[in-house]
Amino acid sequence: MSKRVNRNRPKSAPPPLPPLVEAAWGLQERTEKGPRPSLTLRQVVAGAVAVAGAEGLDAVSMSRVAQELSVATMSLYRYVRSKEELLTLMVDSVFIDAPETPRPKETWRTALSRWAYSHLLVLRQNPWVVRVPISGPPLTPNHVIWFERGIAAMRGMPDYGAMLARLIDPQRFPALTAVLEAGVFRFVDAPPDPDEEFRFGLQRILDGVETLLRSQR
Numbered sequence: 001m002s003k004r005v006n007r008n009r010p011k012s013a014p015p016p017l018p019p020l021v022e023a024a025w026g027l028q029e030r031t032e033k034g035p036r037p038s039l040t041l042r043q044v045v046a047g048a049v050a051v052a053g054a055e056g057l058d059a060v061s062m063s064r065v066a067q068e069l070s071v072a073t074m075s076l077y078r079y080v081r082s083k084e085e086l087l088t089l090m091v092d093s094v095f096i097d098a099p100e101t102p103r104p105k106e107t108w109r110t111a112l113s114r115w116a117y118s119h120l121l122v123l124r125q126n127p128w129v130v131r132v133p134i135s136g137p138p139l140t141p142n143h144v145i146w147f148e149r150g151i152a153a154m155r156g157m158p159d160y161g162a163m164l165a166r167l168i169d170p171q172r173f174p175a176l177t178a179v180l181e182a183g184v185f186r187f188v189d190a191p192p193d194p195d196e197e198f199r200f201g202l203q204r205i206l207d208g209v210e211t212l213l214r215s216q217r
Helices: 019-024 041-055 062-069 073-078 083-094 108-125 127-131 141-150 160-167 174-181 194-216
Strands: none
Touching: 019 083, 041 062, 041 083, 062 073, 062 083, 083 141, 108 127, 108 141, 141 174, 160 174
């Protein structure tokens, strides 16, 4: 049966991608006038991660990272626009080794537990990560891969699904593609009801307490 297409329905323009996201995915090369860049974005991020690992997150600044890389401080702004951008890319870079996809006959509980322990290992190896504020849902490359591997449920938010659909390859992220095609992410302008989110979270906590009590009987 062929699908009926509504040709009169206006097509909404896809939401623009933040420059940081485009740079992280390699969709946009930041070109600036002047001498040829002596570094790459990856080298800048690696230098910042080295500083955070050796001296802590408080030590990370544009000037300190420039010193680590033996370059002028202002030269770093050819690669990142602010320290906040740098922190986002730093966190994404340490999550490069995503857990494998669910194994044959592996239950969802076992697979998600393995995902969680893999996440914990990254945090233990890079304790400074927990001090970086979370500014939104995953859109940088490694975080999207982790999302793909551990996805169970996520409530939608404005424009997130539309932006994610522009970034992922269906063959590389089949689970996320299926979620997007199922319409789990709602393209709405209004934020989700905070009371409903509270009720949802409370019920999941109570479910866990109930399961714990049953296991101890």
